[in-house]
Amino acid sequence: MSSYLYRVRLDKIGNSCGLLSNEVSLDILPLPVVNSPISIVQCDDDLDGITTVNLTVNNSQISANSATQTFEYYYTQADAQNEITASKITNPTAYVNSSSPGAFTLWATVKNANGCFEVVQINVQIVTTQIPASYTKTFNLCDDYIDATINVTDGSDGFTKFDVSSVTDDLQTNVLPAGTYTIKYYRNVADRDSQLNEIVDPSNFRNDIPNVQVIWARVDSSVSNACFGYAKINLVVNPLPSIDLTAQEYICSDNPSIIKILTAGINDGSSTANYTYKWVKDTVEIIDQTGPTLQTNQEGIYTVEVKTSFGCPRTRTITVTKSNSAVFLETTVIDLQEENTVTINVTGDGNYVYSLDNELGPYQESNTFYDVSPDIHTVYVKDLYGCPTSEKTVNVVGAPKFFTPNGDGYHDHWNIIGLSKIYNSNAKIYIYNRFGKLLKQISATDQGWNGTFNGIPQPADDYWYTLELENGRTAKGHFALKR
Structure with missing residues (x-):
């Protein structure tokens, strides 16, 4: 009868004249093809029969065209048939059955593009997770420290990359009974229960809560999508040693008896006994040095690998450069003047400052002294890199007036x-x-x-x-x- 043409004839009693309407086409639109009833089986991990359910997870079982149809959910069949807005379930992806623990029935309308809808019965069953509560996997890894934006020396931004995909093999081998299952991973309980925001690549998951985070593996039947159980996964990010990563030290090349002590640079007050150490000079390991300090009188590039008890390493690089005490060249004295000047000329690898008549200073960066009184003076040249101070007597000649x-x-x-x-x-x-x-x-x-x-x-x-x-x-x- 669809697409037939129809007319209406109107006759008046006692009058042979009648009226005939225009042609009208009648189209009959199809209803959605649905399966009803369908079941959702959700897991409960605390035995109270109450949990969060995503009512949309089996929409594809209700209709093969679910992707192009509109689903709405109701508490009763009558409300669904009459599309009572006031009783519509507003959070179908995170519905909590707080008033009906265990098992309950809800109703859904499935509406196609023509606006035609069918009502479907949804039977929800809450079952206890069949994975033992004692089943927990813990992954301990070292902080990779690539997200750090503050505290750049402490080695503890609390993030790293985890590969938790081995849990899938472990569950299939040691926990699950015969059958076919889908195992997916979620960041938190809410995502796990609603089956939203899946961790797409569990072999390359970067924790988004620093230091310690709990994520979940959810096991469902590949046939019915019924929940089988949950597996808890602990992610622990162990900090790297908190050390100063670089240092510059100097040795006195003209005085090898002066020993420089290099340190591992631990800067958080923790005991040096909490770590192990490996020292290297110019890429060659110093085999007999395993402590937090190293004595040397040789220049070079030194590194020390500092490792925590968890095996998390961090490397400090110390550049040791040669310096020496100042060697005096000819001193330039302009005297017998109203204002005498003395210029101290030196050579050496150090960074030198100068003082006149007082080894304790004050020292100045300039090597020229002005308005020097006539007398026999002592000039001190100090190496800021720690080599011994050099001294020299300088005569400034003057005539009393x-x-x-x-x-x-x-x-x-x-x-x-x-x-x-x-x-x-x-x-x-x-x-x-x-x-x-x-x-x-x-x-x-x-x-x-x-x-x-x-x-x-x-x-x-x-x-x-x-x-x-x-x-x-x-x-x-x-x-x-x-x-």
Whole structure:
């Protein structure tokens, strides 16, 4: 009768005239082809008969065209037949049977693209998991530390890649009875019960909860999709040692008796006894060194593998470079000036800083000292890499501007400052009056001139000097005698 054409004739009693309607085509649309009733068997892991059920899991058993049809679920057959919105189940993928433990019946409407629907009976049975509760698999792996964004030295971001696919073989070999089964893996209980968000590749699963995570294997019948049981899987990520990964150390190449102690760099306060150690120098293992420290006086690239009791290793690299104490070159002294300067020239592999007259410092990075007083000074050059400090005596020559030979013990003699028995002991110093008369010749080792000529005190006045140093350098100047 589908697609036939129909007319309606209207006759009035007592009147032979009638009316005839236009043609109308009648189409009869097909209902969905469904199987009813169908069953869902869900597992319960705590024996209370209440669990979460995904009511959609067997839609393909209800209809071969389930992918293109609309399913809605109801508590009663009448509500389903009348499509009562108020009694529709709103969470069919995570339905909890809290009011009907054990076994219960629900109803579904299956609607096709034409809007035609059939009502299907769904019988749900809650059964105890048939995998023993004692069955648990634990996987312990070391942190691979590729997700770290903070605390980059502690070695513990809590994530790594697990291969748990061996659980499938173990269940099939040692737990499941004869039959064909589907084994799938899920991140949590909610996904396990609703059979959503499956772990697609259990051989390459990266935990998404740090340090310790529980995931589940779910076993279902390959024939009926009935739940057989759950297997608990513990994932444990063991931390790597918390160490400083790199270090720079220096040895004194000119003093091999100075030993440098290299350390494993453990930085979290844990006991060094908690780890094992393997030391390597320039890719060659140091066989007899298995402790947390290593003594050396040789430069090179050292590594130490630090391993936890769980067997999780981490490697620290220590670059040992040679240094040495400063070796003095010729010192540049500009003296007999209003402002004397001293420049210390050195050579060596170290990183040097400089101090004048005090080994304890302060030290400066510049090798030039300004406004240095005339005197015999000691210069100290310290290696910041730890090699011994070098020192050198430096003479800065200067001429006092005046003296007061009045016998009070202060400034009673005049002499060039900065000369000594060691430095220019044979220097000659000539003193003249303003008329150019030679009054006195003195040496660097004398007290100096006492202001007399042939025992006669000379008057207060300006006097001149000529200085002749051993290296041929000469200098001239004047000074005042005050009385």
